[in-house]
Amino acid sequence: xxxxxxxxxxxxxxxxxxxxxxxxxxxxxxxxxxxxxxxxxxxxxxxxxxxxxxxxxxxxxxxxxxxxxxxxxxxxxxxxxxxxxxxxxxxxxxxxxxxxxxxxxxxxxxxxxxxxxxxxxxxxxxxxxxxxxxxxxxxxxxxxxxxxxxxxxxxxxxxxxxxxxxxxxxxxxxxxxxxxxxxxxxxxxxxxxxxxxxxxxxxxxxxxxxxxxxxxxxxxxxxxxxxxxxxxxxxxxxxxxxxxxxxxxxxxxxxxxxxxxxxxxxxxxxxxxxxxxxxxxxxxxxxxxxxxxxxxxxxxxxxxxxxxxxxxxxxxxxxxxxxxxxxxxxxxxxxxxxxxxxxxxxxxxxxxxxxxxxxxxxxxxxxxxxxxxxxxxxxxxxxxxxxxxxxxxxxxxxxxxxxxxxxxxxxxxxxxxxxxxxxxxxxxxxxxxxxxxxxxxxxxxxxxxxxxxxxxxxxxxxxxxxxxxxxxxxxxxxxxxxxxxx
Amino acid sequence: xxxxxxxxxxxxxxxxxxxxxxxxxxxxxxxxxxxxxxxxxxxxxxxxxxxxxxxxxxxxxxxxxxxxxxxxxxxxxxxxxxxxxxxxxxxxxxxxxxxxxxxxxxxxxxxxxxxxxxxxxxxxxxxxxxxxxxxxxxxxxxxxxxxxxxxxxxxxxxxxxxxxxxxxxxxxxxxxxxxxxxxxxxxxxxxxxxxxxxxxxxxxxxxxxxxxxxxxxxxxxxxxxxxxxxxxxxxxxxxxxxxxxxxxxxxxxxxxxxxxxxxxxxxxxxxxxxxxxxxxxxxxxxxxxxxxxxxxxxxxxxxxxxxxxxxxxxxxxxxxxxxxxxxxxxxxxxxxxxxxxxxxxxxxxxxxxx
Numbered sequence: 001x002x003x004x005x006x007x008x009x010x011x012x013x014x015x016x017x018x019x020x021x022x023x024x025x026x027x028x029x030x031x032x033x034x035x036x037x038x039x040x041x042x043x044x045x046x047x048x049x050x051x052x053x054x055x056x057x058x059x060x061x062x063x064x065x066x067x068x069x070x071x072x073x074x075x076x077x078x079x080x081x082x083x084x085x086x087x088x089x090x091x092x093x094x095x096x097x098x099x100x101x102x103x104x105x106x107x108x109x110x111x112x113x114x115x116x117x118x119x120x121x122x123x124x125x126x127x128x129x130x131x132x133x134x135x136x137x138x139x140x141x142x143x144x145x146x147x148x149x150x151x152x153x154x155x156x157x158x159x160x161x162x163x164x165x166x167x168x169x170x171x172x173x174x175x176x177x178x179x180x181x182x183x184x185x186x187x188x189x190x191x192x193x194x195x196x197x198x199x200x201x202x203x204x205x206x207x208x209x210x211x212x213x214x215x216x217x218x219x220x221x222x223x224x225x226x227x228x229x230x231x232x233x234x235x236x237x238x239x240x241x242x243x244x245x246x247x248x249x250x251x252x253x254x255x256x257x258x259x260x261x262x263x264x265x266x267x268x269x270x271x272x273x274x275x276x277x278x279x280x281x282x283x284x285x286x287x288x289x290x291x292x293x294x295x296x297x298x299x300x301x302x303x304x305x306x307x308x309x310x311x312x313x314x315x316x317x318x319x320x321x322x323x324x325x326x327x328x329x330x331x332x333x334x335x336x337x338x339x340x341x342x343x344x345x346x347x348x349x350x351x352x353x354x355x356x357x358x359x360x361x362x363x364x365x366x367x368x369x370x371x372x373x374x375x376x377x378x379x380x381x382x383x384x385x386x387x388x389x390x391x392x393x394x395x396x397x398x399x400x401x402x403x404x405x406x407x408x409x410x411x412x413x414x415x416x417x418x419x420x421x422x423x424x425x426x427x428x429x430x431x432x433x434x435x436x437x438x439x440x441x442x443x444x445x446x447x448x449x450x451x452x453x454x455x456x457x458x459x460x461x462x463x464x465x466x467x468x469x470x471x472x473x474x475x476x477x478x479x480x481x482x483x484x485x486x
Numbered sequence: 487x488x489x490x491x492x493x494x495x496x497x498x499x500x501x502x503x504x505x506x507x508x509x510x511x512x513x514x515x516x517x518x519x520x521x522x523x524x525x526x527x528x529x530x531x532x533x534x535x536x537x538x539x540x541x542x543x544x545x546x547x548x549x550x551x552x553x554x555x556x557x558x559x560x561x562x563x564x565x566x567x568x569x570x571x572x573x574x575x576x577x578x579x580x581x582x583x584x585x586x587x588x589x590x591x592x593x594x595x596x597x598x599x600x601x602x603x604x605x606x607x608x609x610x611x612x613x614x615x616x617x618x619x620x621x622x623x624x625x626x627x628x629x630x631x632x633x634x635x636x637x638x639x640x641x642x643x644x645x646x647x648x649x650x651x652x653x654x655x656x657x658x659x660x661x662x663x664x665x666x667x668x669x670x671x672x673x674x675x676x677x678x679x680x681x682x683x684x685x686x687x688x689x690x691x692x693x694x695x696x697x698x699x700x701x702x703x704x705x706x707x708x709x710x711x712x713x714x715x716x717x718x719x720x721x722x723x724x725x726x727x728x729x730x731x732x733x734x735x736x737x738x739x740x741x742x743x744x745x746x747x748x749x750x751x752x753x754x755x756x757x758x759x760x761x762x763x764x765x766x767x768x769x770x771x772x773x774x775x776x777x778x779x780x781x782x783x784x785x786x787x788x789x790x791x792x793x794x795x796x797x798x799x800x801x802x803x804x805x806x807x808x809x810x811x812x813x814x815x816x817x818x819x820x821x822x823x824x825x826x827x828x829x830x831x832x833x834x835x836x837x838x839x840x
Contacts, residue, residue, distance in 0.1 A: 105679050106751050128683060150629050164604050179813045184791035185749040186770045189808040190818055192603055195636035199629045216685040239544040245567060245657035284687060287708055344625040346545055376626035416627035431630050435617045443632050446820035
């Protein structure tokens with residue numbers, strides 16, 4: 001241990017008890033990666049504070065010693081956003097796992113950042129309320145991480161993302177100041193820092209408390225499953241449902257490989273021979289749901305569905321969703337490794353994107369399974385690979401990068417809900433121009449002028465883009481020709 | 487309908503102003519000039535930068551230049567049976583999209599459908615250096631980079647000149663029904679609390695001091711059922727009532743020297759500030775006509791977990807927006823510096839020094 005490290009640890013020991021500090025290699029190991037396990041790094045030290053005062057003191061100390069800080073919730077993130085810094089402190093918020101207050105009359109809950117997403121809904125279930133955003137990892141992921149990534153889920157077409165479902169944050173800045181951002185009222189004076197903080201990937205501050213909105217559970221929810229012999233028709237059906245003035249609570253698509261993997265895994269009753277299925281959930285009052293079911297069934301059949309099935313009871317509805325929510329682990333069973341992408345595209349571009357993705361799959365000799373938040377255009381292609389085969393991870397990453405660039409090319413984005421993190425940092429150079437990246441850096445500096453919070457993530461340095469551009473000549477054009485090459 | 491891209495000319499103006507350190511007072515239709523503090527600067531008119539750039543009803547997205555009249559956008563959406571779900575108040579015929587978003591103004595449906603900021607998907611802006619920057623996009627889900635486009639909503643042009651904005655739109659609700667109850671304020675709040683816990687398709691609720699009006703979307707049968715459950719009677723839909731509240735043409739808004747907008751959690755009991763009150767947004771946005779001092783209003787409102795804006799007033803000196811804590815003010819100043827280092831974009835419109 002270096003003298004500086006020993007001194008830092010002894011200073012940390014003044015702040016938190018010994019069991020809340022980890023610095024031996026074997027103790028650090030569980031923190032070396034998040035949900036994107038292809039990227040691993042050991043932090044210098046892990047701290048697990050359990051009070052806001054401790055977090056403030058740790059931040060002040062790190063600020064004074066210029067030590068990078070990476071915040072971490074449950075570590076379920078899929079973009080390497082919580083990948084540790086090897087000379088930094090990993091700040092685990094795992095001990096902040098209390099629901100502080102449920103105000104049933106106001107339909108809000110004040111929770112600590114380490115509370116699991118699903119635990120909120122479970123805690124208010126008896127009141128007839130729930131927290132709407134439901135990322136597939138909701139059983140494990142925490143609300144602090146949800147805010148940091150602006151997580152979505154299968155119901156966000158109708159109920160919005162995290163940014164639409166929170167009211168107030170308590171945030172500790174890099175210099176240890178505790179800020180209240182947003183308000184208990186529907187809006188707050190000044191700039192919309194609540195929006196800026198949501199999805200900021202731990203770059204601007206550390207979230208230590210979240211006030212979430214709770215919604216009354218709908219009187220009734222019903223899911224319709226439709227099978228298609230053609231992916232393009234399934235995509236068309238989505239547009240037709242929306243054109244009819246219906247906003248389903250969830251509208252999900254899976255392709256053949258994903259259907260078969262999910263079916264083999266959870267036996268959800270999916271038709272194994274279909275090229276695509278749509279799961280369309282509608283919710284609301286009994287009357288609304290009864291009114292919309294026949295309309296949606298008719299639209300699906302008119303668009304060429306080969307089979308349309310309405311869940312006959314709540315058990316079957318849950319099973320149909322289980323298949324979808326288990327799609328990632330299901331694919332994990334049929335391939336040694338898989339790599340999950342997260343681009344968003346304008347929905348009308350779906351046929352083109354699927355076609356070109358199939359061609360890329362051919363080119364890279366790597367199969368792809370597709371699960372798709374069809375209602376809002378968020379694609380999750382899962383590339384199947386084997387990390388033990390020489391060069392296959394590199395090929396997968398390159399393939400993934402090409403998919404994201406395709407999303408940008410058709411007018412979409414490189415990340416819908418998983419964040420940029422470490423993973424998509426190069427593709428940020430494709431999505432944004434240098435002036436925009438510089439503006440992002442200026443925003444970052446407004447909160448963290450020394451760049452100590454989660455350094456190297458979310459927004460690439462311009463020289464990185466120049467280097468990436470040099471490797472990556474697109475259609476014969478050098479990206480960012482105005483920049484110096486290093 | 488004008489279809490004109492004026493962005494290069496606007497960029498030149500901002501660049502020149504940046505170089506010479508000349509403050510700019512950004513405006514479109516001037517319909518919201520009364521909001522915030524007057525800006526002492528050269529006028530920068532964005533109303534020539536106008537036109538709908540793209541609209542795809544099945545994608546639920548519209549992109550238009552900031553100078554596009556709000557009425558053009560609403561008319562276009564109506565043709566496809568869609569609308570801006572946040573029901574923006576226009577406060578005048580010349581209201582533009584840019585001003586609507588810059589002021590983050592939302593109408594009666596706000597508590598149930600979200601604010602203007604909730605529907606912002608992306609924007610192109612000119613920062614204070616005259617750089618044209620694009621953030622967000624035209625897709626529903628996008629977490630690449632900081633959410634700068636949403637930050638522009640409610641920044642009153644102090645961080646950037648909006649050039650175009652992409653918004654999520656939704657289908658027009660099929661039916662609207664009204665239920666009326668005669669109640670006093672505490673009873674009305676109780677009713678609103680019980681409604682908040684029920685999965686009803688609410689789209690508006692207001693209390694004018696004598697009557698509680700509710701607006702739902704659904705069938706007549708649903709309305710009758712609600713009226714049986716919570717009392718009150720079903721009325722014929724009255725679009726004028728909600729439009730008049732939204733545009734402040736309702737008689738309540740007549741003849742006030744100082745009109746305050748009070749934003750509090752919806753079920754906060756009536757505040758002990760003398761004056762006339764009108765409860766919109768299901769109790770979460772309250773309008774107050776009073777002669778009470780700014781300090782008295784703000785102290786009481788803050789104690790209830792909210793904030794107060796001096797929305798309309800002839801007093802030129804009074805601070806319009808609730809003062810910020812020192813920590814937040816520091817972040818605000820840093821952000822202003824990050825977007826507009828010369829301090830030329832609408833300086834002082836929100837707070838001195840921003």
